[in-house]
Amino acid sequence: MGGLGFLVPAFLAGLTALLVPIVLHLRHRERDQPRRFPSLMFLRRIPIRTASRRRITDWLLLLLRAAAVFLLVAAFSRPFLGRTATETAAAPARAVVLLLDRSLSMGHTAVWPAALDSARGIIAGLAPADRIAVVLFDDEAEVAQPLGSDHGAALAAVNAARPSSRGTRYAAALRTARQILGGARGLVGEVLVVTDMQRSGLAGLAGLELPADLGVRAVLVSPAKRPNAALVGAEIQRVPDGERSRLLVAARVLSRDLGAPRRTRLELSVNGRVAASREVTLPADGATMVTFDGVPMSAGQARATVALPADPLIADDTLHLLVPAEDALQVLVLAASGGRPEETLFLERALAIGRDPRFAVQRKTGTVLSTATLRDAAVVFLADTPVPGGSGGAALAAWVEAGGGLVEAAGRRLGARPPGLSILPGRITGTVERMEDRGGAFGEVSLDHEVFAPFRAGGAAALGAARFLSYPRVEPGEGAEVIARFDDGAPALVEKAHGRGRVLLLAAPLDAVTGDFPLQPGYLPFLRRLAVYASGHEARPPWHIAGESGLIPGSAREPVVSTPSGALLRPGADSAGRALALSEAGFYDVYEGRAAGEPVETFAVNSPPAESDLTPADARELLLGVRRGDSAQTVATEPPAPREREGRQRIWRLLLGAVLLVLLVETVIANRGWRGTAATGLIPSSERSLS
Amino acid sequence: MTATAPATYLDPVLLARIGDLALLARMVVDGFMHGMHRSRRVGLSLDFAEHRAYQPGDDIRRIDWRLYGRTDRFYVKEYEADTNASVNFALDASASMDFGSGPVSKFTYGRMLVAALAWLSQRQGDRVGLVTFAGDLLEIIPPSTRHLRLILHTLGRAKPGGAGQLRPMLERAATLTTRAGVTVVVSDCYEDPVAVQRGIGALRGRGHDVILFHLLDPAERDLPGDGAATFEDAESGERLPLRPEALREKYRAQVAEHRAELSRLLAQNGTDYVGLTTDQPLDIALHAYLEQRLASSRVR
Numbered sequence: 001m002g003g004l005g006f007l008v009p010a011f012l013a014g015l016t017a018l019l020v021p022i023v024l025h026l027r028h029r030e031r032d033q034p035r036r037f038p039s040l041m042f043l044r045r046i047p048i049r050t051a052s053r054r055r056i057t058d059w060l061l062l063l064l065r066a067a068a069v070f071l072l073v074a075a076f077s078r079p080f081l082g083r084t085a086t087e088t089a090a091a092p093a094r095a096v097v098l099l100l101d102r103s104l105s106m107g108h109t110a111v112w113p114a115a116l117d118s119a120r121g122i123i124a125g126l127a128p129a130d131r132i133a134v135v136l137f138d139d140e141a142e143v144a145q146p147l148g149s150d151h152g153a154a155l156a157a158v159n160a161a162r163p164s165s166r167g168t169r170y171a172a173a174l175r176t177a178r179q180i181l182g183g184a185r186g187l188v189g190e191v192l193v194v195t196d197m198q199r200s201g202l203a204g205l206a207g208l209e210l211p212a213d214l215g216v217r218a219v220l221v222s223p224a225k226r227p228n229a230a231l232v233g234a235e236i237q238r239v240p241d242g243e244r245s246r247l248l249v250a251a252r253v254l255s256r257d258l259g260a261p262r263r264t265r266l267e268l269s270v271n272g273r274v275a276a277s278r279e280v281t282l283p284a285d286g287a288t289m290v291t292f293d294g295v296p297m298s299a300g301q302a303r304a305t306v307a308l309p310a311d312p313l314i315a316d317d318t319l320h321l322l323v324p325a326e327d328a329l330q331v332l333v334l335a336a337s338g339g340r341p342e343e344t345l346f347l348e349r350a351l352a353i354g355r356d357p358r359f360a361v362q363r364k365t366g367t368v369l370s371t372a373t374l375r376d377a378a379v380v381f382l383a384d385t386p387v388p389g390g391s392g393g394a395a396l397a398a399w400v401e402a403g404g405g406l407v408e409a410a411g412r413r414l415g416a417r418p419p420g421l422s423i424l425p426g427r428i429t430g431t432v433e434r435m436e437d438r439g440g441a442f443g444e445v446s447l448d449h450e451v452f453a454p455f456r457a458g459g460a461a462a463l464g465a466a467r468f469l470s471y472p473r474v475e476p477g478e479g480a481e482v483i484a485r486f487d488d489g490a491p492a493l494v495e496k497a498h499g500r501g502r503v504l505l506l507a508a509p510l511d512a513v514t515g516d517f518p519l520q521p522g523y524l525p526f527l528r529r530l531a532v533y534a535s536g537h538e539a540r541p542p543w544h545i546a547g548e549s550g551l552i553p554g555s556a557r558e559p560v561v562s563t564p565s566g567a568l569l570r571p572g573a574d575s576a577g578r579a580l581a582l583s584e585a586g587f588y589d590v591y592e593g594r595a596a597g598e599p600v601e602t603f604a605v606n607s608p609p610a611e612s613d614l615t616p617a618d619a620r621e622l623l624l625g626v627r628r629g630d631s632a633q634t635v636a637t638e639p640p641a642p643r644e645r646e647g648r649q650r651i652w653r654l655l656l657g658a659v660l661l662v663l664l665v666e667t668v669i670a671n672r673g674w675r676g677t678a679a680t681g682l683i684p685s686s687e688r689s690l691s
Numbered sequence: 692m693t694a695t696a697p698a699t700y701l702d703p704v705l706l707a708r709i710g711d712l713a714l715l716a717r718m719v720v721d722g723f724m725h726g727m728h729r730s731r732r733v734g735l736s737l738d739f740a741e742h743r744a745y746q747p748g749d750d751i752r753r754i755d756w757r758l759y760g761r762t763d764r765f766y767v768k769e770y771e772a773d774t775n776a777s778v779n780f781a782l783d784a785s786a787s788m789d790f791g792s793g794p795v796s797k798f799t800y801g802r803m804l805v806a807a808l809a810w811l812s813q814r815q816g817d818r819v820g821l822v823t824f825a826g827d828l829l830e831i832i833p834p835s836t837r838h839l840r841l842i843l844h845t846l847g848r849a850k851p852g853g854a855g856q857l858r859p860m861l862e863r864a865a866t867l868t869t870r871a872g873v874t875v876v877v878s879d880c881y882e883d884p885v886a887v888q889r890g891i892g893a894l895r896g897r898g899h900d901v902i903l904f905h906l907l908d909p910a911e912r913d914l915p916g917d918g919a920a921t922f923e924d925a926e927s928g929e930r931l932p933l934r935p936e937a938l939r940e941k942y943r944a945q946v947a948e949h950r951a952e953l954s955r956l957l958a959q960n961g962t963d964y965v966g967l968t969t970d971q972p973l974d975i976a977l978h979a980y981l982e983q984r985l986a987s988s989r990v991r
Contacts, residue, residue, distance in 0.1 A: 034923035038787035038797070038911055039881040040931050042945040043922060046938050175827065207863055208827070448816025456816065465752055551840070579844050 010093040010129045014073040021065035064666040068659050075655035093129035095184035097177040098122055100161055101195035103138040104611040107163035109312040111196050114221040118194050119158045123151055133180050134158060137173035138166035139547050147180050165315060165546040165585035167608040168201025171208050178210055190215040196222035199617040200610035206625035218619040225257040229282055230316035230612030231306055236323055236542055246294035247323060251306045253290060254612055255282040268292045269305045301325040303587055316612040320587060321542050322604040328360040329378040329535050336385040336413055337366045344383045346518035347510050350527045357537055368392045374399040378535035384411035386419035397423050401499030405534030411509045415472035424505050425480035425496030430473045432490055439467030443487035450533045454525035462522035468515035474507045502534050543604040549579045550603045552590050562589045702972055706803055707795045712843045715803060716810035719973055742766040777834035777872030778812040778819050780805045781864050785825040786925040787879055789851035792910035798851040800969040801877040801906055804976050806846055808875060813839045824860040825853035854926035857882045861890030871898030880905050888956040895960050902963040904976055909968050914942045
């Protein structure tokens, strides 16, 4: 007579389910709702005696339920009668997590098809009882197919995968695999990483902890050398050229494993049209800066693209840039009638120096302000002249209300003839003379304020070196904030918000007659930062890296975002702004209300430069720095399944029939009230006590 | 000096209804600062501190010439300047923090606390950073003066979950930056006090000033309820059938002993320990934080 064998012996592990009815029977868990508690750390330390409650009260029902479970497990194990039992021995089922690298570097034409083939081959090689999960990862991990026995669904998940524009982080993928396998008890866990083993992705692995019995294997799908040329950065600059400006672009090209220097042509496109091109010889290995001829530009914002001829890794052959609108901030300096040009000389010269941002200073005397005068201005400096009254004052107030910046630089003139009430954040009440003690200086200064940002890292001494022989005495108005004082306590700089704009009253004279401030090193950074702050200007990067977030301006109340792939998004919002996840390379356009017309905001996004360095790491480095036990490096072997015997077994049908019969009997007995003696409700209090 | 802020700005139950963390942090800090005297704006001034004898290499512009006229000796003026320190917040996001017997869970309370303290630190010109952790470091935002909004977004998105130990996470957080600063740890500290002390010690060893906010829910402190029940550990899933009323006194003693031991051990290595329950207003934490910053910010 032949021995009893099982086609799927792994299911016999289900016999442990026999414990379930016993434990349920003992603990009545179906009635005892657990109460979630943060930690049982303290409760465990208190000795509790609970032994006497473990008593079986209904043997018949327990045996019937245990029999049903046993027969069900036996049926699923597919028993059969064969000549020998040993023929059918099989390895335990595996729980395989397939980690498929979809970072930008995997988009190489020599790599991605091989990666898909490898992933399909892994799925095809699974035994029927094996379970598989598919995780797609770049710098984040996405579970494309949860752990399960549906190998077809796993294959579909692999077939649907596409390379992304983002970087590589193996740590995120392995952490996800660990989480998935944490729920697969009783199976042999194995992680297969289909990847090009890009070295930059290894960062963050140190300190990661994996179970000691988890097998991790890298399936390398990259050739040792992959020639690649990539655009990894650029510098852009606008240069004034008469009425217009010229755009200067210098792009950085990285070439690797080209074998020999290669002649190629780069193209610069502005707003979708080819504006310049440049022939260049790339070294076999190294970096090259390519500078294009200046491109005439209008004043508005523009989107530029630098492109290399397509190579096997297309995604890093294009660099997207956002050229900000003419960045010169218009500063209108209103001088006092009859004032000499020398009085504002230092102010004008200080603002005219430097870039990022550039200031275009316009000095006017005795001008009547109007909406047209103020339209292009970002900041208005009143050089020791009062805030105008009448229609000019109303226009100025409305302009500030709408977001303009006003700085009143008070001096001797206003100190001698204090003006009346206005939108200024304080009142000038006279002049403080400091000739006798050889001049006053800045005293208490709010270094946390943006105006004084250049002086935070030890630069306060440069500010404190200035001496003022006389200055206007200022009395702060209601709601105004004093952000700097002289050493006698008198306010030196007072600020107040006015609508969406800012008004600052500066009592520190900006000329070289009543002090030496313009001659001190702190003058230039202070004045530039004061103008930038008053204007509300914020510097923007010319591009973001895929995976970063961009902040949508608060002015867009119902933003609609068009992504580089053409999808439309509606991001949520809070008072700190709307964050937009920039995951694709290209241009994101933010529209108000509907995706039509001129975008209110544009983000240029490029792939991470580190992804263009295709130098592979050794597969063993995948586990360097990962904390785990000595038996960690296990790799499960492929178990042969005895499918050829399947046709000779029919016992499972009989077993399923028996299960139905047992369950029927159990139902009848339970409904006839034979459980009358079973415990009900919570665990009796008499059975739980302190020892 | 410690005038109480309007209670409505600091009541955690009311604050928890505000979904917008930026608005919440601003409300809390403004409400709190409103209750302080104006003269105590920490770290914003260039206040004169003392005279020191001139030494070769000192800037001659700092010499006090009037004192020279009186004493015929050179002295330089020294000021107490703003530190502009790096303030790193470490928020426990393990599953045990996702517990609240009232409307405010520990994680929600901790999130509000970190948001308010980050806002306050930013107002003082400090660089602010954030680390959230459970079984691993989940989010790492390095300290910067520009990261406040990113921190608030990250806090808004964060969800508690998973099991974790405090000590290895603090040790890893200590390696993230080489620049010494202030580290604010917000956790329910379900770990042996000695292990917590060692984790904090890793931060102290790198020169960080540390302040630990130990959050507890009132139900964790008091173990309320009558009748038999099965308690389930939020992190391990372990279950324990028991009768709370029979264990309450011993349980409370255990919790009190744990807090006292934490306070004692952390005081040994110069760490400020602040025990909080989620029904307490936030000004206790803000005061404790400001006092710690005052103690560590007076540098020359």
